Amino acid sequence: MRRSEEMDLARRALRGRDLVVFSNDWDGDPLSKVHIMRILSRDNRVLWVNSIGNRAPKANAHDARRIWNKLASFTEGIREVEPNLFVLAPLAIPFYGSEAVRMANRGLLRAQVLRAMRKLNFKRPISWSFLPASAPVSGRLGEEFVVYHCVDEFSAFSDTNGKHIAEMEEQLLRRADLVITSADRLRDNKVKVNPSTVLVRHGVDFNHFVKACDPATKIPDDIANLPKPILGFFGLVADWVDFEAIIAAAKAHPEGSVVVIGKVAPDVDASALKAVPNIHLLGRKPYADLPGYCKAFDVALMPFRVNELTLNANPLKVREYLAAGVPVVSSDIPEVRKVGLCKVAQDTEDFVRKIDECLAEGAGPSRERAEFIRHESWDAKVEEIRAFVGKAMIKSGRGL
Template structure:
């Protein structure tokens, strides 16, 4: 590897007036935000109400208004009022001032403790930063509505926002003014002072800037380590860090020779603190929820421009980020640009004294706790009691020890951990959500479509099973040879990124693996090699997660070479489509793979009766379990609080709607016929398209609005008068059980469909056998009462996913029992 960019510092600072610099900076920041809004998926912004995030949000709002887009979605995290430290009030005020579509999440002490084992798992390393927990909950809430989010990270490291810069410069000036006197008096004064923070500053005054700035973020200085060992007193000695790290920091510091002290500290932070700490934590917490984070303040051109600013533009008096404050003061509310807002704080100090004191004590002082074995009970008890009774604030040390304890338990480093906490950190936190315990505690290896994207039947089922089980979700390796199309190239690039990331917990107890494969599926030799490669990657992931005797649950025939070869206790084939009937699929190859999988399967679950009958010919253990629906989610369509999106709010009625993938099984000629028949109304199509749309050319009342977030579908459903299911009737759809039908019904919409057997079997939809009869059924549905209705939604109240998963559990549990009995 080689470094491909570093900050280029101009020879002289930019000495223009404050107003000129502020205007130039604000425009450059706008450009940095604009280029990060390029996306084919929904975007939002993290909004704390502070200067950095509010500036990003303001530019997003301005750019969105100029382009005529929808309101910017903003997201904040905070805490209960009694816990303090919450940013929610200020974030709400800024959101109102900017007119964003604002959402927030509140994290309690209970939430904090419940996620800690999962946090440690995601981070891989024992990283002691409590802010990761609220960031995870914020990311999780944000991902419900958007896929990409912009954030204000980096502003402090570019424009000197941290108070530590001011402190270091002050100590540097003191040292330069009276170095000898400081060296003589500071150690004496430190011995007479009890406050550790004051002693720390007195010691810092005796050091040159390089040594003083080294390791300022350590949780434990040697004094605290002495206390942990049961010792007291003394001046704060140097912070001891590894020789390797010291050498690395010294190298970076030497490369900044000749720069002003402030620029040296900023550059060191941009080289070390940002890429190795702050951005790593932000990336892991956002990617844990499949959310992409973008940071405009770290635009390399913006960084280089800011590197040429004089110190007074960054740090003026007690104000850091001075130029940003000056540039933003006309656009943002006064409280955003005023000094005094705290950083991304977490009220752990209070929690460790009250709500979380006992859980923390139990974790550190349990008889088999690593910390107790290593440090002894008395020093840990002293830390806990000193903190609880306000003798000193030991939140950082206590949190670091708690994280260390959990990390050692999960990874069994030098110590035998308790099995339940090692096996499933998230399962233990979610035992209060029961699904009947039929498969409770079992590991599941799920072969399915890629995890990212709108929830499919597989995702709904596995999320519910993950309440009591751990799931290794193996993304698809594909069934066909990729082409040079932009879509395939993008998908392959995404696969490579996913493989590089490794196993990531994308949802509580669901660990996603993106396996690598050779993309030339036509060759028998390559298929065999891919099977061996997939098996090796899955077994490696199972070892890493400590999976034992799993159930393999396959939704795709492509898993045939691996299913039954990874030490499973049971093999389940869950068939939801006639895969060989897809127009771009290698039919013969897929039939052979499916035949092999059916021969291995102990249980075959089918989502349509035609599928069950077909698969039963090969495997008699075939069962019908139809799709379910997220009842709570789609009930929002008739909730008075749900708002209709602006882009459909004023469309002429009746509004006939469809959502889903628009592929070659969607009859676009039928859609055009419906649009022509209801020429005074509107036909709305929501979803990505992978087929020729020319049949709709010239249809002025057809609105193709593209893919929308799953979270927003109830909002669009509220605008619909009728939902349309315009599927062609062919080999593929005759065996299908369209998920969207139950979604439409759960949203209370009348549904008109072509003659798809599973839709007819449901008995709740109007069926048209040709284009004219579809039009007549739409007219009849409108006459009978258009739009979302709670009465209509009540018809599918028993069709929820929880009920469906219980059916699956019964079938699989019975198969396990039969297998054990036979053994």
């Protein structure tokens, strides 16, 4: 078979298939997984299995609410949320420290997923896991092919039982026919366990975020009249966010505003941010409104603490900021360096200096700046994924 014919066959292999996808809850913010599966659902059927969790619940209002929502979703059965995209909210017992519970989960989750597959008349399924917690069932659903799509170093999250998450991930790595990673460091780590490990970096919803450069895009009222310059951040306000850098930026520009858009994680104390008068915590906003907020940003901030979690991360927001045409200042994260186009700071003082450089060089959205990231669309990334999956199927002799 000629190479061109093999490549064409590889790309066709991931079409007209039934995919069982283990990921975060569908109704959350659209992360990389949502973008990928929305594109694949154009010519495949997708059963999206909502998160079964990477940690045990805690005795707080947030987790109680989450459990209640999961129970409510479970009673709805299978929902078709978009054409060819079906969502299942399974019940599971998220206490990973117990082998007995893991065995019970394996049976409970497998039964629920198999029932949904039968109801949808799934044939020759491919399972596609974004979470190590799917390890008890991945490869045990009669799949023809198993993909583990790793976008984080899950054992490094502070609110998980790292040892047990690492054990489950190793099971999944050994069972997978193909491992897809989103960062160089992740690939280098996972290939030690599974040689069939490849790298596909994140894409960006370019046409959505470039609206920040459109004169017709409205700036939301809660940011429109804030004093400038506006230094903006959006994303989950979690323990990997560098509060010191945000506070230093605000104090360096008392005439301006630092805007933080996103939910504050339940275990995070944001009082230090709230204590600074020109830091504005605006809360979580709809994805549809983010270009309008970016339009108000003079400089976008990517302040992460540098640790094992973030060294393995490929922050999606960086590409989104860039697609909005906004200059970006980031902590020194390897994947941000590889994107280029950003000013990378070595420490808190340097973070402030880099912001000042951006303000001096040309603040706010620029269509010319946005065009540099256009080629990194999610459609282009999904074509890479199709090729890798297809070649792995050809190599294994299965799923064609």
